[in-house]
Amino acid sequence: MSSLPAHRINIEEPRYDQETFVGRAKHFFITTNPLNVLATTSQLNNAKDIVERYRKGESLQINEDDLWRAKQLYDSAYHPDTKEKMFLIGRMSAQVPMNMTITGCMMTFYKTTPAVIFWQWFNQTFNAVVNYTNRSGDHPIPVSQLGISYALATGGAVGTALGINSLVKRFPPLIGRFVPFTAVASANCINIPCMRSRELSNGIPIFDENGNRLGESTAAARSAISQVVISRILMASPGMMIPPLIMNQLEKKPFMQKMPYLNAPIQVLLVGFFSMKVSHLEKAAQEKILALPSPPEKVYFNKGL
Numbered sequence: 001m002s003s004l005p006a007h008r009i010n011i012e013e014p015r016y017d018q019e020t021f022v023g024r025a026k027h028f029f030i031t032t033n034p035l036n037v038l039a040t041t042s043q044l045n046n047a048k049d050i051v052e053r054y055r056k057g058e059s060l061q062i063n064e065d066d067l068w069r070a071k072q073l074y075d076s077a078y079h080p081d082t083k084e085k086m087f088l089i090g091r092m093s094a095q096v097p098m099n100m101t102i103t104g105c106m107m108t109f110y111k112t113t114p115a116v117i118f119w120q121w122f123n124q125t126f127n128a129v130v131n132y133t134n135r136s137g138d139h140p141i142p143v144s145q146l147g148i149s150y151a152l153a154t155g156g157a158v159g160t161a162l163g164i165n166s167l168v169k170r171f172p173p174l175i176g177r178f179v180p181f182t183a184v185a186s187a188n189c190i191n192i193p194c195m196r197s198r199e200l201s202n203g204i205p206i207f208d209e210n211g212n213r214l215g216e217s218t219a220a221a222r223s224a225i226s227q228v229v230i231s232r233i234l235m236a237s238p239g240m241m242i243p244p245l246i247m248n249q250l251e252k253k254p255f256m257q258k259m260p261y262l263n264a265p266i267q268v269l270l271v272g273f274f275s276m277k278v279s280h281l282e283k284a285a286q287e288k289i290l291a292l293p294s295p296p297e298k299v300y301f302n303k304g305l
Contacts, residue, residue, distance in 0.1 A: 034093055034097050039076075047069075047070040048078060076092060076093045081205060086133045102126060103180075103236070105119050110180050111165075117162075124187055127187070131149075145195070149197075152194055158183075160186045188233055203220065204216060209298070214285075214292075216285070218282055218285075219281045220299065278290070
């Protein structure tokens with residue numbers, strides 16, 4: 001077995017160059033690899049052991065590929081701030097199969113009130129688990145806050161979906177197909193800030209380029225949460241805006257009229273760290289950092305999923 005190179009490998013950065021499209025694509029597919037949800041407890045513990053020992057500078061009898069595989073598996077299951085093992089369906093590796101299934105069902109069963117209520121509730125329950133699992137920082141979220149966020153997001157999503165459904169009945173059927181996206185977008189604007197409101201008051205950890213923790217920042221928290229809200233809506237857009245156009249045409253085809261049960265499976269099939277300049281942080285955080293012997297110009301933070 002070949003051993004690790006003499007020079008230290010920076011496993012805190014992605015393996016592939018993030019300045020290139022190919023590098024970003026490789027990192028994305030590795031991070032969201034659904035096969036990682038099948039990893040056993042033994043495999044996850046072994047990956048964690050390898051990563052932690054390498055970070056401590058211990059000598060390991062593995063090659064570079066094995067090290068990266070361990071790091072990628074470790075990242076797929078352990079929270080970057082708390083280092084705790086994350087709940088299975090909240091992991092990045094579970095997002096593709098879970099979101100495909102839920103989104104496909106929301107866009108298939110949107111015409112009746114019971115179906116709308118059930119699938120919007122199911123989606124917000126899943127989102128609550130994901131938001132909690134991938135929260136930024138290491139401050140625990142009170143159960144009361146979880147409950148309030150969950151209730152507001154679910155109520156907002158269901159209310160939006162039912163309200164718009166009642167308004168679009170006079171419009172062409174195609175318009176009604178976009179109701180689930182509108183409900184999801186509005187729920188994200190409610191759920192994420194509520195779920196992570198403690199970060200807005202307490203701040204999230206900020207680091208220098210070497211990973212040294214410099215303190216907490218509420219400005220970084222505001223930036224992180226706004227980025228997550230926008231990215232969640234943009235990520236949902238292709239999968240919830242394009243399939244309705246396709247399905248509107250497919251349902252006119254004879255084979256779909258003969259086999260309407262294909263609607264749901266076809267709908268299903270159709271369906272990272274950021275930096276901030278120190279000068280953009282709040283005054284208290286700036287003063288703390290500028291008092292350091294060699295203050296950095298930028299700080300880094302985990303924005304959460």
